[in-house]
Amino acid sequence: MIFLSNLVNGISLGSIYAIIALGYTMVYGIAKMLNFAHGDVIMIGAYIAFCALQYWNVPPLLALLIAMAFCTLLGITIEGLAYRPLRQATSLAVLITAIGMSYLLQNLALLIWGANPKNFPSSMIQIPAISLFGEQLRISGVTLVTILANIVIMILLTSFTMHTKLGKAMRCVSEDRGAAELMGINVNQTISATFAIGSALAAIAGILLCSAYPTLMPTTGSMPGIKAFTAAVFGGIGSIPGAMLGGVLLGVIEILGKAYISTELGDAIVFAVLIIVLLVKPTGLLGKPQREKV
């Protein structure tokens, strides 16, 4: 039973990683850049939701919408101001800009909300815990909501990229930017839309993360950000189902590793698994193999 409970917790944590990893993987697939500021967008989203609940006393669903709207705007602004001018630049230049953006967001949060950790209100998710197998397995409401949210987002996002015009445009741009432009797709708008979707998902992930682990600081987003990025690579960067699979697996490995191998070495185990997977399958679990042309 303890194993099952650990497994459920792992899937829940993994679902949060998966939602964050979606943002990384979509942006990487379409703009070929590592958006290091993504983890900090999560943190900003959580802070906005915190303010909405604590100071403005709005209902939880509205707080979620406010946070999502704010993060969407933030994502579009960051992309337009910092990344769009660097479309032709080397990938390292873009990487450094993204790192600068990450510092900027963290320090803005530090100035606005201070360095003291905030306690994220538990009123965000008010769903009672359920018990299975006669009180032996208790699953908290937050865990349930997280796993459900992950499944819903997965379904919506897959059907969005498969069937809508914008989703198809996104896949085109990630396949071949030049050819997409020739077919009359507005590349800049498509990339903006990707950032918007990724950032809105980041807001959701931030709220779920802080509901499960309620300390909120300006650096809250950085470690989950790195882990989620690892998850995206793990599953094959650029692939949406890959990000989901990678995220969930990573969460399960982390929780089970911490429970059964060593608490101190939890993170090391996660990264070691990533390295082993990449050595066996260099493009990740669901990544497309790259062919080398001479």
Add this chain to the structure above:
Amino acid sequence: MNSKKRKLIYNAVTFGIVILAFLLCNIFYSDMSRSLRGQLIPICCWIVMAVSLNLVIGISGELSLGHAGFMSIGAFSGIVVSGWLLNGFQMENEILRLIIAIAAGAVIAGIAGVLIGIPVLRLRGDYLAIVTLAFGEIIRNVLNCVYVSADGASLNFGFIDPNLPGTLLLNGPNGAVGVKKIATFTAGFILIIITLIVVLNLINSRTGRAIMATRDNRIAAESVGINVTKYKMIAFVTSAALAGMAGALYGLNYSTLVPAKFKFDQSINVLVFVVLGGIGNTLGSIISATVLTILPELLRSFSNYRMLIYAVLLILMMLLTNTPAAKAFFINLQGHWKKKALRKSIEAEQGKGGTQS
């Protein structure tokens, strides 16, 4: 000017600037503020880190995000060796202890470089970057669980288990406490000179040219018989060993040091030095490492806003040096200067012609 001569001048200028800076620092030492004086040794360490990372990124063309990991290995092995020599062998000579500690840091970090390089260098591009990041995090996580104590002349190692006989030199997540500070600015200067000799000689050697060939075109390099893995490995391990040296000096400059000090952010900081200094440009790395280490200190009067300003400056600098519009502006400016210089030389020629006739 042929390329050999140009390289010679570039190297001479690099060494000259470092030596001049060292002399100036010594002359004006009494005029420096306390905080600036405290920054001197860390600046030396960060310069060595930046130059060594530049070897991997600029010369070998691989993006490494785990450089701070090697630094932490060097730092903690340096601290352990120095503490062991003092406790176990009563070696009071600080200079000798510092030299042995730095050498130990370099060797152990170099060995770690070999062990990590074997799997990492099989990967390419962003995957290689993420794996180096992962290794950096693993090193930090493992160091959090390592306990070392010196009991007389014997060293005891413990993993997760802190119950060891003798004086504890490394205390898991609490790191090293009560380290004898033996790092000196002169040692830092000598370290920079050693690093420059190693790196500049490597770049201008047959090996260096082979490394750059693998960077520019892997397949072409392979087809002329260059063993790509071997040369990438040489660059990676040299860089790791140099980072280990810098780490040992850095560790022996503080009385306490925790593994959490070498988080992923530190690797990123060094990467920023390299990119802002110009990828593949050693002198650029030195200058940007110095300026960017001092900058947050200079911005101290803005207190809360300093990291914000740093971030904005970072973004603006990248935008200014990389957008097409800014690039065109700089090229125009250069063209303008060149035209002026050309006109001047023509006028001078004409003037000469005039006097002759």
